[in-house]
Amino acid sequence: MNPKSQRLIILFFFLTLLGLSTFLVLKSLEDNIVYFYSPTDINKKILSNEIDLSKRIRIGGLVKENSILKEGKKISFKIHDGIDEILVIYNGILPDLFREEQGIVALGKIENKNFSAIEILAKHDENYMPKEVSDMLKKNGKWKGKLN
Amino acid sequence: MINYLANPNRFLNFIKPIEFSIGVFSFLFIFIGLYLSLFNSPEDYQQGDTVRIMYIHVPFAWFASFLYLSISIASIFFLIWRHPFADIIARSVAPLGLIFSILTILTGSLWGKPMWGTWWVWDARLTSMLILCIFYFAYIGISNAFPRKIDGSKPAAILAIVGMVNLPIIKFSVDWWNTLHQPASIIRFDGPSINQEMLLPLVIMLLGFLFMSIFIILINIKTNLIYKKYQSEILKLG
Numbered sequence: 001m002n003p004k005s006q007r008l009i010i011l012f013f014f015l016t017l018l019g020l021s022t023f024l025v026l027k028s029l030e031d032n033i034v035y036f037y038s039p040t041d042i043n044k045k046i047l048s049n050e051i052d053l054s055k056r057i058r059i060g061g062l063v064k065e066n067s068i069l070k071e072g073k074k075i076s077f078k079i080h081d082g083i084d085e086i087l088v089i090y091n092g093i094l095p096d097l098f099r100e101e102q103g104i105v106a107l108g109k110i111e112n113k114n115f116s117a118i119e120i121l122a123k124h125d126e127n128y129m130p131k132e133v134s135d136m137l138k139k140n141g142k143w144k145g146k147l148n
Numbered sequence: 149m150i151n152y153l154a155n156p157n158r159f160l161n162f163i164k165p166i167e168f169s170i171g172v173f174s175f176l177f178i179f180i181g182l183y184l185s186l187f188n189s190p191e192d193y194q195q196g197d198t199v200r201i202m203y204i205h206v207p208f209a210w211f212a213s214f215l216y217l218s219i220s221i222a223s224i225f226f227l228i229w230r231h232p233f234a235d236i237i238a239r240s241v242a243p244l245g246l247i248f249s250i251l252t253i254l255t256g257s258l259w260g261k262p263m264w265g266t267w268w269v270w271d272a273r274l275t276s277m278l279i280l281c282i283f284y285f286a287y288i289g290i291s292n293a294f295p296r297k298i299d300g301s302k303p304a305a306i307l308a309i310v311g312m313v314n315l316p317i318i319k320f321s322v323d324w325w326n327t328l329h330q331p332a333s334i335i336r337f338d339g340p341s342i343n344q345e346m347l348l349p350l351v352i353m354l355l356g357f358l359f360m361s362i363f364i365i366l367i368n369i370k371t372n373l374i375y376k377k378y379q380s381e382i383l384k385l386g
Contacts, residue, residue: 007228015309022313026324034326035271060326095265097194105328121264126333128199129343130190 036060036105040084046110053110059086060105060123068100079104090117097122154233156373163366171363177356184349192346198262203349205255206334207357208248209277213315215245215361216280219287220312223305235301236376238308239291240368244361246284252277264328272321273329276314283311297379 026033036058037045045051061079068077076089088106098104103123108116153159185203192199219241225234256274257267268274291297291304322331334340340347 004228011224011228011309015312018310018313022317026317030325033272035269035328036326038326095263097263102194121266121269121328123328124194124263124330126331126336127341128192128195128202128333128346130345131193132190133343134193 038081038084039079039086040081042086042110042115043084046113051110056107056109056118058105058107059088059115060103061085063098063100063102063104065100079106087114088117089114090120092118092120094120095122097124154231156233156236159233160370160373167363167366170359170366174356174359174363177352177359179356181349181353181356184352189349190343190345195263198259199346201255201259202346203353205252205259206350207353208252208255210354211357211361212245212248212252212277212280213318215241215248216283216308216311217315219245220308223308226301226305227309232298235298235305236369236372237365238305239301240365240372242284242288242291243368244364246281246288249277249281249284253281269328271327271329272325273318273327276318276321279314280311280318283307283314287311 037060039059039061042051042057042059051057059079061081064078064080064085068075074089074091075094076087078085078087080086088108090106090108095104098120103125105121105123106115106117107119107121110116153162181203185200189200189203191197219238222234222238222241225231226238253274256277260269261267287304287308290307291300294300319332321327322329333342334347334350342350
């Protein structure tokens with residue numbers, strides 16, 4: 001075998017092993033790499049006691065319609081992922097994009113099965129269009145409340 | 149074709165007549181693209197005017213990744229076929245890629261503050277982009293770390309190939325894990341989810357960035373070739 005094809009084979013094996021080990025590392029760290037849990041994940045974790053209630057976590061989902069309640073500075077609303085939902089209580093400044101059916105990510109702790117948030121970030125989805133188009137879609141009933 | 153152009157002198161003769169027009173193209177495309185994206189494209193239904201950051205953020209991010217891919221491919225050619233010109237190409241691409249990756253993070257940060265409510269989060273997409281930026285730094289550092297530059301070529305090439313595993317992670321991070329960053333809008337199974345009026349300026353900007361990258365990399369290649377010649381002349385003089 002000439003040295004060139006020898007080097008090629010070594011490189012090929014090297015890349016395969018590298019890819020495989022990266023995959024295994026990412027797979028085992030999955031719980032740390034996810035930026036937030038969905039309400040379904042979190043309720044499952046509460047039921048199976050998989051979660052440290054004293055630790056701060058992030059949850060994400062869509063703000064449920066007609067669930068936003070404001071009392072002075074305190075605000076509460078539900079977020080859902082189409083399957084499950086959880087009540088979020090928050091005391092602070094909301095991002096501009098915050099509204100019904102908008103994706104958000106909240107940082108905080110689980111308290112009495114509710115989520116007490118200390119920070120709320122807005123998520124926007126992958127759809128880009130002018131306002132006229134989105135209005136038209138809504139009017140024609142073709143608008144889907146997209147789940148991020 | 150590749151074999152023919154792998155000779156530096158033939159390569160220089162080949163690019164001489166087209167170099168200027170590549171520069172003109174890059175200027176034209178970016179000029180038209182910027183005009184369209186800043187003055188002649190609609191506001192987004194949810195992001196308003198802030199969406200205009202996309203027209204530079206996306207090209208920066210794409211080319212930061214593409215240029216890294218081209219460094220890794222050139223490094224594979226260098227390691228296996230030991231062709232010195234492949235090393236010169238990889239070295240000429242790296243600084244531009246580093247600048248693009250830094251600007252991706254900066255423009256993303258400026259976009260994140262008004263939209264998400266934060267400059268930075270440690271989600272998978274943002275973190276993997278930061279890792280790309282660090283790989284660029286490491287590549288440039290290692291390839292220039294030795295008194296004789298050529299001694300750094302081999303370790304740098306190995307590093308470039310190792311960093312290649314990060315590229316699919318950047319691309320698919322938004323699908324594999326929950327992230328604050330949005331999922332893909334352009335390259336996806338069911339076609340782009342960007343309205344045509346907004347896609348057009350973005351595509352023009354991407355073409356402009358393609359020509360601009362080629363133009364700048366050609367200048368770097370010429371500089372590096374001249375530097376190499378100069379070094380060998382000095383050696384001859386002793």
